[in-house]
Amino acid sequence: MGQTLKALLHNRWGDDWLIGPSRQAFWQCLGQLSPSFAAYRESCTVHNPGVLIAEPDPLLFLATCLAAWSADCTVVLANPGWGDRDRHQMQAMVDPVWSNPLVPGMAAYPCRVLGAQPGQILIPTGGSSGQIKFAVHSWETLSVSVAGFCAHFGGGPVHAYCVLPLFHVSGLMQTLRVLTTGGQLVLQPYGDLKRGEVLPLPSGGFLSLVPTQLQDLLALGDEFGPWLRSFRAVLLGGAPAGRSLLDQAQAAHIPVALTYGMTETAAQVTTLLPEEFLAGNRSSGRALPHARITIFNDQGQSQPSGQTGRVVIQASSLAQAYLSLGEGIVVGNAHPTGVLGYGSCPGGTGSLVGSAHPTGSFATDDIGYFDDGGYLHIVGRSSTKIITGGENVFPEDIEAALLATGIVSDACVVGLPCDRWGQRLCALVVMDYPNLLPDLPERLRSRLTPYKLPKQWILVNHLPRTAQGKLSRPQSLALAQRILGLDG
Known part of the structure; x- marks a missing residue:
């Protein structure tokens, strides 16, 4: 795992490692592009030239x-499907020159990331449903994640079937595991x-899916x-997977490995082994060797x-580090637990300032607990918490219960403004048999x-989701308010 990316590509040059796209076309393209980007770096007047x-x-x-x-x-890395609003955010953050692609006919553009270090890679964590934000990684941070994954599953070449976007950490990490291990x-x-x-x-091999994709394939x-x-x-x-989906996968003997991780951690930091899942465990698994997780x-x-x-x-x-806009420059800050979290400081530029030390800690927005066996269970997110009648409610808890009824195929719970309760719980549900809606409360x-x-209760045909299959709670709340006439 200690070799550089350049050395790795040299050692694997010409390998027949891609299935689907042409292996010859990949190496030919890489061979043509590498000198172009090396020349761009040498000729660029800024200290660390960027490529969007x-x-x-x-x-x-x-x-x-x-x-x-x-x-x-x-x-x-950018989502090719981002629209004008997202491009405006990108313009303000990294100033890409859309009119001057670095290679004719290819969507790669010169850009500037103030404060960046050579060889850093910025992976998006938002967009489409809101504010774009980037987690800033390096070859070293991503290589650590690869090593942890391999150790957790016993080593050897990793073969992967990737149907997830490469600009997302879930797609990118599959590529790096395969490249690094000779798969x-x-x-x-x-x-x-x-x-x-x-x-x-x-x-x-390994197949990576979001829950909606597994649901599609099982259907x-x-x-x-x-x-x-x-x-x-x-x-x-x-995204959270419903209990009924997981039970269906277990009944079909699908070797599901539930994972927990995020762009900030270079994908999963806990993973449930398939044999544990098939035995009925529904946690997010134990920590991978490279991670230590604590509940505060x-x-x-x-x-x-x-x-x-x-x-x-x-x-x-x-x-x-983070690169963000709107909230200002996002940097490492002291968390009440005494470890590093991520907060914001005033400003609106696209500068990249501050960092979480590689051996530091990241205070997530997730709420969870460990059981006696050391398995992590995620309850919900602090930022999605709804306070109703003085009680703290995590909508994920209610959504899981709705999906477990077996008559709800998708659900999102939001908090509507309410003079009496502070927030009133509202459930948007997707059902194959709408006539069963009155049965849900009981x-x-x-x-x-x-x-x-x-x-x-609101019956809908579908719920708004992001490109990665996650519920868009802001859009769901807006949908509920619009249906109920509360958006005026």
């Missing part, structure tokens, strides 16, 4: 990213997979069952097993305490 990559073609995106990164440029990588649009166009991958019946069972693990993360209460005290609190992560895979009574029961 918004290329929609996965092969070109990957070749461009690796060529620019190995040339020690500062790489900024093979399938790159395929998810739509092609869903249509049954399955590509060959060596046995014992197609026996067509995908044997294929899903052929993987060493089906890594499931990015609001007074900064470490919590024992069974007690909930804020999840704090120590790992050398932690992002080195079905929840045995699963939830009374103050967690929604007081308002």
Whole structure:
């Protein structure tokens, strides 16, 4: 794991490691791009020239990213689907020159990231549903995550079937695990997979999905069952998975590995092993070797097993800083627990200031607890907490109960303004049989305490989600207010 990206690419040069895109086309493209980015770096007048990559073609995106990164440029990954609003944010943060692509016909543009270090890579953590923010990583932080993953699953070449976007940490890390360990990588649009166009991958590989994708594939019946069972693990993360979905996957003997992690941690820091999942465990698993996780209460005290609190992560895979706009420059700040969290300071520039020390700690927004076996359970997010009648409610708890009824296929709980309760619980639900909506309150009574029961119900055809399959709670709240006539 100690070799540089440049050395790794040199050692694997010409390997037949890509499935789907042409292996020859990849190496040819990389060979043509590498001198171009090296020359760009040498000729650029700024200290650390940046390259913003918004290329929609996965092969070109990957070749461009690796060529620019190995040339020690500062790489900024962008969602090719971002619209005008997102591009305006990007313009203010890194000042890309949209009119002057670095390579004709390819969506890679010169940009500036003030304060960046050579070879840093900026991975987006937002967009589409709100404020874009970047977690700033390096080859070293991402390599630590690769090593932790490999140690957790027992080493050897990692083969991966990637249907997730490469600009997202979940897609990028699959690529790095494969490159680093000598494995093979399938790159395929998810739509092609869903249509049954399955590509060959060596046995014992890994498939990464978000819950909505696993739900899609299981709904197609026996067509995908044997294929899903052929993987060493089906890594499931990015959003909470409903109990009914997990029970369905267990019944079908799918080797699901529930994961917990984020862009800031370079993907997962805990992972449940498939054999544990198939035995009925529904936690997020134990910590990977490179991470240490602690639960703290609001007074900064470490919590024992069974007690909930804020999840704090120590790992050398932690992002080195944030780049944000609107909130100002986001830097490492002292958290009440005595470890580093991320806060904001005044300002509106796109400068990159401050960092979390690689061996420091990250105070997440997540609320969770450890059981006696050392398995992490995530309860909800501090920022999504709803206070109703003086009681703290985590909407994820209610949503899980709704999905567990078996008659709700998707759910989002929001808090509406209320003079009496402070916030009134409102559940937006998607149901295959809408006539069963009146049954929901009664079905929840045995699963939830009374103050967690929604007081308002809205039946919808679908819920707004991000490109990564996560519920967009701000859009869901706006939808509820619009339906109820509360948006005026």
